[in-house]
Amino acid sequence: MRIGWIGTGLMGEPMVARLVAAGHQVSVHNRTRARAEPSLALGAGWAGSIAAAARDRDVVITMLPFPADVEAAYLGPDGILANASPGTVAVDMSTSSPALARRLADFTGGSVLDAPVSGGPAGARSGALSIFVGGAADAFERVRPVFEVLGSTVVHHGPAGAGQAAKLVNQALVANLTLGICEAYAVAEAAGLDPALVHESVRVGVAGSPLLDFAWSRLSDGDLEPGFKVAHLAKDLALALDEVGDTRRLPGTSLVRELCQAVADTLGGDRGTQALITQTQPTVPSEGQR
């Protein structure tokens, strides 16, 4: 298929690599061209603008950091909706707002899908992503072959917005688990235990998970580089809290959002979420408290 791809970051880059390898004709656009070079080296074409990436394509896919980026990419005279050919299906694979997904689908009579993913850069490279799809069933069927190159679990959750909502469910889970991993690591350190032995015991228990293995290893190495950025988790959690509004209390999710914000404020938003470990350090008492 002729695919336009907008956004070649931590996730977009390995996803484009899979589509190119599968024989699709992919044109990429990225705000910073240098970040697209690895995709171009693999055989993707360069599109000089969002409009150019959207024209004459079977499918246009966005993989962008924030809902404001998604909104800007789709709307306005230079955006996807004004430039895509009739019959093109657009797919937002960013984790974004369910309400925005519904708005974009409504505009276009159902030719925009929401399809955020879970599985991280490793899952993107191996084609093992979990893809959470919302939107019109006929558009979903047309894009399904693309999804199947990228993910091993592709689930259609319902109408537009349902994919985003299902992804936010995942993020609430991931957020609390990440904090749990960091606090568990802090307990192990405080007790003077060997982190490798503790990992051996804990990973086979009921809370063993791929995220535990990934984050524990990074923590053991003192490595705060992202798999997944704290600024992005903070954004996802704000979206989850918006989605439930005042129909539910999410005290853990609210806490992790605040702690991610604290990490972003002190260390920068592009640290990995395992940097929540820094929030387990006791606060230095102020002069007055001593």
Next chain:
Amino acid sequence: MRIGWIGTGLMGEPMVARLVAAGHQVSVHNRTRARAEPSLALGAGWAGSIAAAARDRDVVITMLPFPADVEAAYLGPDGILANASPGTVAVDMSTSSPALARRLADFTGGSVLDAPVSGGPAGARSGALSIFVGGAADAFERVRPVFEVLGSTVVHHGPAGAGQAAKLVNQALVANLTLGICEAYAVAEAAGLDPALVHESVRVGVAGSPLLDFAWSRLSDGDLEPGFKVAHLAKDLALALDEVGDTRRLPGTSLVRELCQAVADTLGGDRGTQALITQTQPTVPSEGQR
């Protein structure tokens, strides 16, 4: 081996069943005899007191709810230490205080091990527990054949107390994950998603875990019966917070402890930890706030 077993609750009962099936000669004692009947029906003998369970045994094992129960079982004229034969190794498999474990080991010159477990009643039945051992290496080697009937992962974490400390690491992880599962479920409900479809997507992601599968299924059934009791999780988290003292902040763990206490206060401490879902309901505003 001749094994004395004290405490035939949710975990103790299936563990005793495995030891009897493996050909060990097991005498059980439980405060409420009726709770020991299933063990007796399988061929365990009845010990009328803790002292009787401790006498003339190669190994004496305790599996009790709270550190106060453990302390009472070991100390005093009717306790294990006063009645066990020289050469008996006592093993506390309860999740209890590292400080108490060190105290008991010190009393006895190293013939008490701490060996709490993870894996729940299902892991206990199938012999797939993770066993966190602390204490003297020679005592560990003598009890190892018993551990290998009960668990598939047996790790010696260090001197007395290290097994308990490692288990508390696991509990901090489990606690935050459990809250995350409940809040994720609440987001799915609030967004009107199909919980079974959401589970299909989320379980293959980075946060997929045996606990997710177990708790999501219970939540879908509206079933708040324990796998693991909120009162016990609240106790474990208090121990974890004690263990780190003021050397670390554990905001997530502290939060889950409070929420477990709130569930215990309103619904009872013997509800399963998935009853944390009730804490996602919005508070009914009081008259004054309306």
